[in-house]
Every structure is written in C-alpha cells, then in structure tokens.
Amino acid sequence: MLTQSEENYLKAIFSLSEHYSEIVSTNLLAEKMKTKPSSVTDMLRKLADKSLVSYLKYQGCELTEKGKESALQIIRKHRLWEVFLVEKLNFGWEEVHDIAEQLEHIKSSKLTDRLDEFLHFPKVDPHGDPIPDCNGKYSNDQKNKKLSSLSLNDEVMITGVEDGSAEFFQFLKHCKIELGTKVKIVAKYNFDQSVLIFINEQEIVLSELVSQKIYVQ
Amino acid sequence: MLTQSEENYLKAIFSLSEHYSEIVSTNLLAEKMKTKPSSVTDMLRKLADKSLVSYLKYQGCELTEKGKESALQIIRKHRLWEVFLVEKLNFGWEEVHDIAEQLEHIKSSKLTDRLDEFLHFPKVDPHGDPIPDCNGKYSNDQKNKKLSSLSLNDEVMITGVEDGSAEFFQFLKHCKIELGTKVKIVAKYNFDQSVLIFINEQEIVLSELVSQKIYVQ
DNA sequence: ATTAATTTTTAGACAAGACTAAAAATTAAT
DNA sequence: ATTAATTTTTAGTCTTGTCTAAAAATTAAT
Numbered sequence: 001m002l003t004q005s006e007e008n009y010l011k012a013i014f015s016l017s018e019h020y021s022e023i024v025s026t027n028l029l030a031e032k033m034k035t036k037p038s039s040v041t042d043m044l045r046k047l048a049d050k051s052l053v054s055y056l057k058y059q060g061c062e063l064t065e066k067g068k069e070s071a072l073q074i075i076r077k078h079r080l081w082e083v084f085l086v087e088k089l090n091f092g093w094e095e096v097h098d099i100a101e102q103l104e105h106i107k108s109s110k111l112t113d114r115l116d117e118f119l120h121f122p123k124v125d126p127h128g129d130p131i132p133d134c135n136g137k138y139s140n141d142q143k144n145k146k147l148s149s150l151s152l153n154d155e156v157m158i159t160g161v162e163d164g165s166a167e168f169f170q171f172l173k174h175c176k177i178e179l180g181t182k183v184k185i186v187a188k189y190n191f192d193q194s195v196l197i198f199i200n201e202q203e204i205v206l207s208e209l210v211s212q213k214i215y216v217q
Numbered sequence: 218m219l220t221q222s223e224e225n226y227l228k229a230i231f232s233l234s235e236h237y238s239e240i241v242s243t244n245l246l247a248e249k250m251k252t253k254p255s256s257v258t259d260m261l262r263k264l265a266d267k268s269l270v271s272y273l274k275y276q277g278c279e280l281t282e283k284g285k286e287s288a289l290q291i292i293r294k295h296r297l298w299e300v301f302l303v304e305k306l307n308f309g310w311e312e313v314h315d316i317a318e319q320l321e322h323i324k325s326s327k328l329t330d331r332l333d334e335f336l337h338f339p340k341v342d343p344h345g346d347p348i349p350d351c352n353g354k355y356s357n358d359q360k361n362k363k364l365s366s367l368s369l370n371d372e373v374m375i376t377g378v379e380d381g382s383a384e385f386f387q388f389l390k391h392c393k394i395e396l397g398t399k400v401k402i403v404a405k406y407n408f409d410q411s412v413l414i415f416i417n418e419q420e421i422v423l424s425e426l427v428s429q430k431i432y433v434q
Numbered sequence: 435a436t437t438a439a440t441t442t443t444t445a446g447a448c449a450a451g452a453c454t455a456a457a458a459a460t461t462a463a464t
Numbered sequence: 465a466t467t468a469a470t471t472t473t474t475a476g477t478c479t480t481g482t483c484t485a486a487a488a489a490t491t492a493a494t
Contacts (some may be wrong), residue, residue, distance in 0.1 A: 005451065025472090039452050041474085057473070058460065058474080091331070114308070256481070256482055259479080
C-alpha cells in the first residue's frame with residue numbers, strides 16, 4: 001500500500017519523464033515536489049525498495065513497469081474526479097486541480113470504476129488531458145498540435161490546455177476559451193510571435209507563451 | 218488545519234459522548250480508536266492546545282464548542298459522501314462506510330456544499346443517520362424509536378439502523394431490510410426477547426440484538 | 435483506612451517524511 | 465589534467481503519531 005507522499009512522487013516522476021527525459025534527476029524532482037534534494041534521495045530509496053523506481057546513486061531514477069502502472073492509476077483518479085467536479089458539481093477549470101489532488105488518493109478501485117461509469121467513460125479531463133482506462137491504457141491525440149503552430153486562416157477547435165497556474169485558467173475563463181471552442185487565425189506577428197485569433201465573435205491577441213499552452217485539432 | 222488523525226479523534230469523541238456520557242474517558246477512547254491509552258493521552262494534549270477539547274488529567278475529555286463544530290463538519294461530509302455512493306454510484310449499505318471514512322477528510326467546504334446541493338440536500342444518510350447542514354444543525358427524530366420497543370400488531374416503517382459491522386449489513390441486505398421498508402410485528406417471544414416480523418411478504422425472526430439496532434417510525 | 439485493582443500518565447523509543455549542514459561524486463572549465 | 469562549480473548523498477535533527485514499560489493517580493474492596 002502506497003502512502004500519499006509516495007503516490008505524489010510517482011506522479012511527479014511520471015510527468016517529468018514524459019516532458020523531459022525518461023531518466024529524472026534528483027534536483028529536478030526536488031523542484032517539482034517543492035522539497036529539498038536530500039528528501040528526494042530518501043524517498044527514492046524507499047520507492048526503489050518497493051520496486052517502483054529503478055534508482056542508481058548520482059544517476060537519477062526511472063519508473064519501473066510497476067511504478068508506471070501505479071502512476072497511471074493515480075492520474076486516472078485525478079482526471080476522473082476533475083470531470084466529476086466540472087460536469088456534475090459545476091466547478092470551473094481553475095478550481096478543480098487542488099481538490100482533485102486530494103481525491104486522487106482515495107483508495108478503492110471499485111469507486112474509481114463506478115465513477116468512470118457514472119461519468120460515461122470520459123476520454124479526456126476538463127483540460128483535454130487523456131484519462132487512462134482501468135488497465136492504464138490511453139490515447140494522446142488530443143494534445144499533439146499547439147495553437148502556436150497554426151498558419152494564417154486555419155480554423156480549428158480547442159482540445160486542450162497545458163496544466164497551468166490558477167491565474168492562467170482565470171485568463172482563459174475571461175476570454176471564454178473552453179474545450180470545443182472554435183478558433184480562426186486572423187494574423188500572426190513575427191516580431192513577438194503573438195497571434196490574433198477570432199473566437200466567440202470577437203478578436204483577441206494571444207502572446208507566444210499562451211499560444212504554446214493551447215492545443216487544437 | 219486539522220490532520221486526519223485529529224479529525225478521527227474528534228469524530229470518535231463526539232460519537233462516544235453522544236452514546237455514553239458527555240465526558241469521555243481515555244480508555245474508552247483508546248478502545249474506539251483501536252489504539253493505546255498512552256497514544257490517546259498524547260493526542261488529547263494536542264487537541265486541548267488547539268482548544269478543541271477540554272481535558273483534565275485523569276478526568277477525561279469533553280469537546281469544546283469549537284470541537285463540536287469541527288466534528289459535525291466531518292460527520293456532515295461522511296454522510297453526504299455515503300448518500301452519493303449509494304444514490305449515484307449504486308453501492309450497497311455495507312460497502313460505503315470505509316470509502317466515506319476516507320472521503321470525509323477532503324478539505325473544501327465548497328465541495329461539501331456543492332455535493333449537498335447535487336444530492337438535493339438530503340436529511341439522512343443511507344443508514345438513517347441525520348446529516349448536519351452547513352451550519353452543523355440537524356434534527357434527530359429518525360432514530361429515536363427502536364423496533365424492539367414495539368407492541369404486537371404495530372405497523373411501522375424502517376427509518377434507520379445502528380452503525381454496525383459489514384456482516385450485520387450483509388444480514389440486513391439478505392432480509393431485504395432497507396430504509397422505507399414496511400414492517401408489522403406478528404409475535405414477540407419473551408423467553409429470548411426475539412420478535413417475529415412480517416416484511417416483504419414474508420415472516421422472519423429477529424434476535425433481540427438485531428431488533429435493538431433497527432429504528433422505526 | 436489501608437491494600438489491591440484499575441485507570442491514566444510519563445518516559446523513552448521508533449518509523450515516516452521532512453530539514454540543514456557537510457561530505458562525496460560528477461560535470462564543466464581552464 | 466587539475467581545479468572549480470554543480471549535483472547528489474550522508475549524517476544528524478525535528479515533528480507527528482504511534483508503541484512499550486514503568487510510575488502515578490484514582491477507584492474499589494476488604
């Protein structure tokens with residue numbers, strides 16, 4: 001049985017090896033976990049003892065198959081609860097993360113599977129991230145094309161956003177940028193890589209940073 | 218902010234002072250918490266430091282107003298989640314307790330209130346226990362008359378059951394005893410205080426112990 | 435009213451998870 | 465190829481919540 005802390009480490013390692021490299025360094029993990037490298041070393045030993053990560057002193061760590069499976073189950077729970085909070089309890093995008101962060105640690109696979117069924121087996125969470133099924137399988141075609149990569153006059157639909165700060169979500173909310181919203185590229189400015197888009201019957205400018213955090217299809 | 222352990226102690230003290238006496242002894246609390254009296258003493262100091270209980274060495278403890286409020290909020294969450302599990306996710310009586318035991322520690326009063334609304338402000342949980350409102354107020358008229366106190370030919374409806382073991386709930390399920398089920402007393406046997414009841418088109422005998430754990434109106 | 439039995443508290447220890455400061459290993463730089 | 469800078473680990477400490485064993489207080493019994 002995993003502690004909450006162990007679960008959080010697994011999730012962090014999974015996320016870092018997805019976005020950076022397979023092997024995750026102690027310092028990077030410490031930064032992600034908002035803790036000290038020495039604490040990370042301690043925890044990596046424990047996770048290695050439980051065969052959840054392979055860990056070599058001074059080399060970094062990597063999830064084992066068992067570790068990956070555990071991580072995916074936690075991610076599954078996190079994203080299902082986010083769907084529940086938004087769809088059933090009318091929470092906003094920006095509010096759900098912290099609550100789901102708590103709910104993801106509830107231990108009952110029966111609860112998870114019943115929740116999945118109750119929500120009609122959603123494929124993505126409210127940010128467009130894929131939800132692993134009960135076997136940990138998921139497809140990630142929702143979040144492969146960034147808004148920043150589009151050409152002039154392209155017309156697309158928003159399918160996801162990068163995990164961001166509450167303030168970022170607040171901004172999206174203000175612009176009424178939601179999953180499923182239709183967007184057209186009206187202009188691209190090379191001097192700062194910002195884009196002018198037509199969305200919800202009006203035009204708005206998105207900075208390069210923002211346009212790289214929005215996924216479309 | 219309370220730890221999960223502190224919350225569990227508050228809940229236990231609340232329950233014991235309801236069922237036994239206002240002032241709760243260290244040993245009784247230790248038994249309820251399935252821990253040692255010395256651990257209880259340690260925790261009572263902490264809770265007293267936080268003004269959640271009043272505690273006098275060798276005398277026992279009692280919840281303060283603040284402690285009572287906290288306990289009621291935890292109980293509110295526990296019972297709302299039980300309703301959710303039974304009503305929305307089709308769990309059985311006997312399965313919900315352990316999961317609700319985890320869910321009750323999720324910290325977000327907004328979540329609790331939204332859940333309450335989503336469930337249409339239920340007054341009682343699946344066992345007939347009253348659910349405190351967001352101010353901690355509740356009425357306890359559902360669980361004041363025991364089935365064991367009825368007279369011959371009385372016809373009543375089941376409004377609650379005592380908190381019991383999974384095996385007890387299994388037994389109730391087997392007899393199809395649910396909240397709202399109609400019952401008639403067909404016979405009372407003085408030699409062992411058991412009762413013969415007519416329920417769901419058939420007659421069954423309930424032992425004294427069982428009939429004392431079922432509430433009616 | 436002493437003694438005996440019970441209850442409760444103290445003292446000291448342990449595991450988990452975190453921290454600081456110092457040491458060791460690795461990587462980068464001249 | 466040494467030295468310097470960086471990264472990572474070790475050693476020792478702290479807090480929370482638990483435990484055991486022993487001491488102190490309370491209650492019961494003769």
